[in-house]
Amino acid sequence: MDREPTRFESRVYEALCRVPAGNVVTYKVLGEAVGCASGQAIGNAMRRNPFAPEVPCHRVIPATLRLGGFMGDVRGDSIVRKRELLASEGVEFNEMGVLMDVSLLLERVPD
DNA sequence: AGGGTGACTGCTA
């Protein structure tokens, strides 16, 4: 299971670190930052992220503006953790699990 | 080399 990140994954993590606290991006946006047309591949990289939350993978959400997954889980206590992590940065989700303030969602990863 | 998997996306119903 555990292994060193591939070059692709390292690029993804590097781009991810440019997302400021208090903001979020979609898997798609993060993919565009590293030249990957598949959000699913990005999700794979996140799922394997060995550095959470050092590398802020909790700032990546699906285009549906829901919470998505965290640390391998798509529906579990980890999601609550992700939600609280984001709340502590000022990014809040409602009871339905949907992002409240859409203006916090960046359309592209900063340089 | 080929097939299966998945923290996705967009469309359809």
Next chain:
DNA sequence: GTAGCAGCCACCC
């Protein structure tokens, strides 16, 4: 609101 499906791409057999 939900469910299913095709397309997507990196990774792991």
